[in-house]
Amino acid sequence: MAERQIAFREAIAEAIKEEMTRDEKTFAMGEDMAVIGGAFGATKGLLEEFGEERVMDTPISETAIVGFALGAAIAGMRPIVEIMRCDWMTICMDEIVNQTAKMRYFTGGRPQIAVVIRTATEGGIGLGAQHSQSFEAWFTHVPGLKVVMPSTPYDAKGLLKAAIRDHNPVIFMEPQILYGASGPVPAEDYVVPLGKADVKREGKDITIVAWGGITPRVMNAAQTLADEGIDAEVIDPRTLRPLDIETIVASVKKTSKAVIAHEANKTSGFGAEVAAQIQELAFDYLDAPIQRVGAPDVLVPINRNLERIVLPGPERVIEAVKAIL
Amino acid sequence: MPVAKEKLLDLYRTMVRIRRFEERVSEEFAAGNIPGSVHVYIGEEAVATGAIAHLRKDDYIMSTHRGHGHLVAKGGKMNLMMAELFAKQTGYCLGKGGSMHIADLDIGMLGAAGIVGSGIPIATGAGLSARIRGTDQVTICFFGDGASNIGRFHEGINMASIWKLPVIFLCENNLWAVSVPTSTSLAIQDIADRGVAYGIPGVVVDGQDVMAVYEAVGEAVTRAKKGEGPTLVEAKTYRYRGHFEGDAGTYRPREEIEKWLARDPINIFREQLTKTQMLTEKQVAEIDKEALEEVAKAVQFAKESPFPKPEETLDNVYA
Numbered sequence: 001m002a003e004r005q006i007a008f009r010e011a012i013a014e015a016i017k018e019e020m021t022r023d024e025k026t027f028a029m030g031e032d033m034a035v036i037g038g039a040f041g042a043t044k045g046l047l048e049e050f051g052e053e054r055v056m057d058t059p060i061s062e063t064a065i066v067g068f069a070l071g072a073a074i075a076g077m078r079p080i081v082e083i084m085r086c087d088w089m090t091i092c093m094d095e096i097v098n099q100t101a102k103m104r105y106f107t108g109g110r111p112q113i114a115v116v117i118r119t120a121t122e123g124g125i126g127l128g129a130q131h132s133q134s135f136e137a138w139f140t141h142v143p144g145l146k147v148v149m150p151s152t153p154y155d156a157k158g159l160l161k162a163a164i165r166d167h168n169p170v171i172f173m174e175p176q177i178l179y180g181a182s183g184p185v186p187a188e189d190y191v192v193p194l195g196k197a198d199v200k201r202e203g204k205d206i207t208i209v210a211w212g213g214i215t216p217r218v219m220n221a222a223q224t225l226a227d228e229g230i231d232a233e234v235i236d237p238r239t240l241r242p243l244d245i246e247t248i249v250a251s252v253k254k255t256s257k258a259v260i261a262h263e264a265n266k267t268s269g270f271g272a273e274v275a276a277q278i279q280e281l282a283f284d285y286l287d288a289p290i291q292r293v294g295a296p297d298v299l300v301p302i303n304r305n306l307e308r309i310v311l312p313g314p315e316r317v318i319e320a321v322k323a324i325l
Numbered sequence: 326m327p328v329a330k331e332k333l334l335d336l337y338r339t340m341v342r343i344r345r346f347e348e349r350v351s352e353e354f355a356a357g358n359i360p361g362s363v364h365v366y367i368g369e370e371a372v373a374t375g376a377i378a379h380l381r382k383d384d385y386i387m388s389t390h391r392g393h394g395h396l397v398a399k400g401g402k403m404n405l406m407m408a409e410l411f412a413k414q415t416g417y418c419l420g421k422g423g424s425m426h427i428a429d430l431d432i433g434m435l436g437a438a439g440i441v442g443s444g445i446p447i448a449t450g451a452g453l454s455a456r457i458r459g460t461d462q463v464t465i466c467f468f469g470d471g472a473s474n475i476g477r478f479h480e481g482i483n484m485a486s487i488w489k490l491p492v493i494f495l496c497e498n499n500l501w502a503v504s505v506p507t508s509t510s511l512a513i514q515d516i517a518d519r520g521v522a523y524g525i526p527g528v529v530v531d532g533q534d535v536m537a538v539y540e541a542v543g544e545a546v547t548r549a550k551k552g553e554g555p556t557l558v559e560a561k562t563y564r565y566r567g568h569f570e571g572d573a574g575t576y577r578p579r580e581e582i583e584k585w586l587a588r589d590p591i592n593i594f595r596e597q598l599t600k601t602q603m604l605t606e607k608q609v610a611e612i613d614k615e616a617l618e619e620v621a622k623a624v625q626f627a628k629e630s631p632f633p634k635p636e637e638t639l640d641n642v643y644a
Binding site for chain 2: 027053054056058059061063064066067068069070071072073074075076077079094095098099103104105106107108109110111112113143144146167168
C-alpha cells in the first residue's frame with residue numbers, strides 16, 4: 001500500500017487533534033485559529049472536534065495569550081497556543097522569556113510548565129519585513145525553553161506530538177513556506193523525540209546542517225552536488241534546543257567539512273552556535289573553515305526578486321560547499 | 326453581612342501575623358541577612374486579609390513583588406517563606422527565587438511577580454483553567470496602581486471579561502509606583518472606573534478597613550462563582566515604608582504619610598473589635614505574642630538552614 005501523503009498544515013492539525021483526544025488537560029487558543037482554522041489552515045477541524053471550550057479564538061492580545069497559557073499550565077493544564085507569526089513573538093517576549101521560561105526554576109522546580117507556543121516562521125512568500133523573520137536564535141538563547149523547527153510533514157506531526165507531551169515550554173516554529181508541502185505521514189500515533197537530529201541524506205564528502213524551510217532546498221542542492229560527484233551528508237537537527245550535537249559531530253568527524261545553512265540572518269544566527277560547538281568538539285577533524293549560509297544583514301523586502309536575493313537558496317549552499325572542497 | 330466572631334478574630338490574627346512578619350523582614354534585611362530586594366506589605370494588610378478570607382485552599386491567588394502578605398493570608402508557611410528570603414536551601418524556591426518568586430501550589434498560590442503587571446494574564450489563565458475543568462475555583466489577582474498602566478492590564482482583563490472568567494482583579498492602589506504618584510500617572514481619580522471599558526463592575530473600597538474589603542470582594546467572588554465574570558476592585562491603601570527596603574521614600578510628603586499612618590488598618594480593626602467586645606485586651610496581647618513567636622521560629626529556621634549547594638545550581642531548568 002502506498003504511504004499516505006498529507007500536507008504539512010494537515011500534519012500539524014492531526015498532531016493537535018490526536019493529542020487533544022489523548023489528554024483532556026490540553027486546549028488550544030490563538031488568533032483566528034478556531035472558526036477559520038488558522039491563518040495557514042493548520043488548525044482546521046479542531047473547533048468542530050472539541051468545541052469552543054477547548055478551542056478558542058482570542059482577541060489580538062499576544063501578551064495575554066502566552067500569559068494565559070502560563071497561568072493555566074501552573075494550574076495543571078497543558079495549553080497549546082499560537083502566535084500567528086514569529087515576527088510577533090516580540091510582542092510577548094516578556095511572557096515567554098521572563099515568565100514562562102523561568103517559572104519552574106525560580107519557584108523551586110515544582111510546577112510543570114507544559115506550554116507549547118506554535119508560530120509560523122521564516123519568509124519566502126513575499127510578505128515583507130514584519131511577516132518573514134525567523135527568531136529561533138532568540139529563543140535558543142533562553143534557558144528553560146525548548147525550540148523545535150520541523151522541515152517535513154512527518155517530522156511536524158511527530159515533533160508536535162512530542163512537544164505537547166513534554167513537561168517544558170516548547171517554542172514550535174513552523175516554516176510558513178512549507179505549510180502546503182506534502183509528504184508521507186502515518187495516520188497512526190507516533191512521536192519524533194525532541195533533541196534528536198535526523199540524517200536526511202547520508203554522504204561522505206561534506207556535512208551540511210540545515211533546519212527549517214531551507215532544508216528541502218538543501219536536499220535539492222545535495223542532489224545537484226551528487227550529480228557533480230560531491231557526496232554531501234545533510235543533517236536536520238529538528239530540535240535546536242536541546243541540540244543533538246553528537247549526531248552533527250559524528251558526521252563532521254567522518255567528512256571533515258561542515259556547512260551550516262539557515263534562512264535567518266547570518267549574524268548571531270543559530271548557525272554560529274552550531275559552528276562554535278563543532279570546533280569545540282571536532283577541531284582536529286576539520287580540514288577547512290566551517291561555512292555559514294544565512295540571510296545578509298538586511299530586512300526582508302516586499303519585492304519578490306529582492307526577497308529571493310536576501311533569503312538564501314540552494315545556489316548559496318552549493319557555493320559554500322564548493323568554497324571549502 | 327453578619328460575620329462570625331471566630332472569622333473576625335481570624336482576620337485580626339492574619340493582619341497581625343503579616344505585620345510582625347514584615348517588621349522582622351525589615352530588620353533582617355537591614356542586618357544583611359536577606360539578599361536582593363524586598364518590598365514589605367506594612368500598611369496594606371487589610372487588603373490581602375479581607376480578600377483572601379473568602380477563598381478555599383484550592384482557590385488561586387496571584388501575587389506581586391509586594392507579596393508576603395498575600396502568601397501569609399493564603400496559608401503560606403512562614404518558615405519556608407523566611408528561609409526563601411534568606412536564600413536558603415529549605416526555602417519555598419530552594420533558595421533560587423527569593424522574595425518575588427514564591428509559589429505554593431498546594432494552597433493555590435500561583436506565584437508572585439518580579440515584573441510589574443506580569444501576574445494579570447497568568448492569574449486569568451488560572452481562571453480559564455477552572456472554567457475548562459468545570460470547577461468553581463476562583464482566582465484573585467493582586468496588582469498595584471503601577472500595573473494598571475501596563476498593556477497586559479488591558480489584554481488580561483478584556484479577555485477575562487469576554488469569557489466571563491472567575492477572576493477578581495484586586496488593585497492595591499497605594500498611590501505610588503516607586504517614586505511616581507498616581508496624580509501624575511493616571512488621568513482619572515479611580516482605577517476602578519476602567520471597569521466600564523471592559524463591561525465589568527469597578528468598585529472602590531477603603532483598603533484600610535478590612536471589613537470593607539471583605540464585603541466588596543465577597544460580592545465579587547459570588548459574581549465570579551455564578552459565572553457572571555470578573556470584577557475590578559480598587560482598594561485605596563498605602564505602603565508605610567519605601568518602595569523597597571532601603572528606599573527612604575523621601576519623595577512622599579510628610580503630611581501624606583502621617584495622614585495614612587493615622588489610618589493604620591490594624592488599629593482601625595482592633596478598635597472596631599474591642600468596642601463591640603469581640604476582642605479583649607488580653608486576646609490582643611496573646612495574638613501579638615503568638616505572631617511574634619511564629620516569626621521568631623521562622624527566622625530561627627531560616628538562620629539554621631543550609632544554603633543551596635553549588636551542585637544544585639543547574640537543577641530544575643527543565644522538568
